[in-house]
């Protein structure tokens with residue numbers, strides 16, 4: 799599955815993505831709103847999981863490649879949700895980009911292509927969630943037309959109880975054809 803935007807190709811993962819993806823998720827600045835950075839083995843596992851999800855049709859976290867030079871910008875995609883959230887949403891949308899690409903609107907650009915695809919698939923809504931502290935990611939959610947569900951705040955079950963990243967916010971966007 800391939801999606802194309804003005805500046806990005808969103809496509810399945812290739813072996814050549816493994817080293818640049820490991821550099822992105824091994825960068826403490828990129829991962830400052832995650833409990834840990836990932837070493838090469840963990841980054842490979844993450845890619846393997848995304849490939850398996852694509853094969854199974856349970857997720858579409860795609861590699862975002864810069865059209866002009868073929869460099870890996872990061873990861874942008876959608877996936878089925880495997881935990882309880884308010885309203886039982888089916889799928890989430892998310893993103894992680896290398897820091898040298900931040901601030902140029904790539905995450906919203908790639909996310910919009912995934913939203914269009916979600917509506918074409920007939921999905922009733924998409925949600926996104928992140929740590930309360932992750933304001934850059936919340937800005938992306940706002941830019942792509944998502945609204946914060948104030949009643950959807952939650953403590954992430956896979957983040958340690960006393961960890962400052964545990965409180966999360968929930969954003970939603972509804973399929974305009976279904977509302």
Ligand SMILES: CC(C)(COP(=O)(O)OP(=O)(O)OC[C@H]1O[C@@H](n2cnc3c(N)ncnc32)[C@H](O)[C@@H]1OP(=O)(O)O)[C@@H](O)C(=O)NCCC(=O)NCCS
Nearest residue numbers: 828831893894895900901902903904905928934935937938
């Ligand atoms: C969140 C993220 C994907 C945003 O991608 P992006 O392509 O830079 O998005 P935008 O260009 O639209 O910028 C969104 C916001 O990021 C912040 N931002 C932009 N450049 C930044 C930089 N160099 N340093 C820190 N924050 C920056 C700003 O708050 C910006 O909002 P604004 O445009 O209103 O000023 C990116 O910052 C990232 O990969 N962060 C680390 C991984 C992560 O936290 N992912 C989300 C997990 S839920």
